[in-house]
Amino acid sequence: MRPRSSWGQALVLVGPALILLLAVYLYPLARLLALSLTGGADGAVGLAAYRRFLESTVYLGVLLRTFRISLVVTAVCLVAAYPVSYVLSRVGAVTLRTIMVFVLLPLWTSILVRSYAWMVLLQANGVLNNLLRRLHLIDEPLRLMYNETGVIIGMAQVLLPFAILPVYASLRNIDPRLHTAARIMGAGPWRRFWAVTLPLSLPGVAAAGLLVFVQALGFFIIPALLGGSRVITLAMVIETQVVDLLDWSLASAVAMVLLVVTVVLVVGFDRLLGLDKVWV
């Protein structure tokens, strides 16, 4: 194709999508950036809103909690994803498809359906507490909800499929001849796992960790429903500042911090390992 016609074609093909993204994606984000910089007295331009956020022990606590919850959720997801992915990489087509139903159906089920399910299960007189009481394992109901435990249980379930898919992809791509070679040279099952399988699957594990961690940082629905007012995360601070306190500059500053952390993590990871190589 000649370069001149290629420009015209590109405009026709990408133009509509680009206009949409400029108007209702990039422009709103740019506006938040502008709002975050007008937090001084009388709306003077400056970093006042960011300073208010970073100098408050309350908000720093929220920042730390958000990172802590995201880290724990990432760890839980990776530990749970590995055995499932490992089994997926060694089963036949029929079993593979059956297990994939269990992985993909929750992934595409509305997050509200899943939050609701966990609330019904975990509340004080919920299914789980009632079961444990009937079995005489507990006298008092366990506090499984409206605390970090509930948030972590719910978030890990929602994000687990995002961990399973890349780990499975990296395990599936390992050349089976490497296992055969290792076996011929006398390596036992454990040795083969530590020396061949695990190292070769690490890029997939890293991608899974990134996907889960980044999404966990910005989660709103699960902490709002399963954590309630006791587990405030960054996303909830943003909502409260906008809806209840009408403090747009602070809300925008927190949003910008969240956005920048997310972009830096994703772009940094992409430069280091290449996201498209590990994604299914």
Added chain:
Amino acid sequence: MGERTHPLLWVATGLILAYLALPSLLVVIMSLSGGLFLEFPPSTLSMRWYQVYWSSTSWMGATARSLEVAVVVTALATSLGTLASIALVRLTIPGKSALRALVVSPIMVPTIVLSIGLYSVYARWRLIGTATGLVLAHTVLALPFVVLNVTAVLYKLDRSLERAARSLGAGPLRTFTRVMLPLLWPGIASGAIFAFLTSFDEIVVAMFVSGSNPTLPKLMFDGIRYELNPVVAAVSSQLIILTALALLGSAWLRRRTDQTSR
């Protein structure tokens, strides 16, 4: 690989799959409770919560609104996404990888951040509470799924078919409709299914910009946040069935792609 998988691994896998799937299954069973509260196992079976849902004007109104928005989003995201995918795979233009990153990036940007940005912009443009506002925002969120699905098929497509059509005198439009579209449609349809689900289930943007015209997820959220409204169980069960059907459809389409590209 001629090697047995350790039984403990199977046990672990079973438990983890149960963790993924059981909560939703329990809701389906509990939605059939006849009492005033949800119980497991239900002591009496009834469809009362389904009846409440189907006969309530607010639930029906919200469902209609969500469907309306999701259908328009599907059409818009599918057409914009397919056109963009063709440019991203077939044309040599500078900044192509940046363009691709931009189109796919809404997947990664925290929805709460985009939501308050849209809330602020829409307030000025008087788009709060309008279907147009929701459609535009959801199209941005749905676009990546269309582009990922369509580019995946495009990369597998044999380019010589297009070249043959062009050299036989077909213009770009004719080449697209007569040669590419018939080969691409499984990828496009698959993208459309995910675009539909993305919009139909979307809650965070809807919370901020749907105003006094709530969508189905917004009404569900309000029914969960301060009390556990049993109607939500009935709605949830029906959503699970809808999602299962949609995924079956996309799996069928994927198999078709694999066959045609062979």
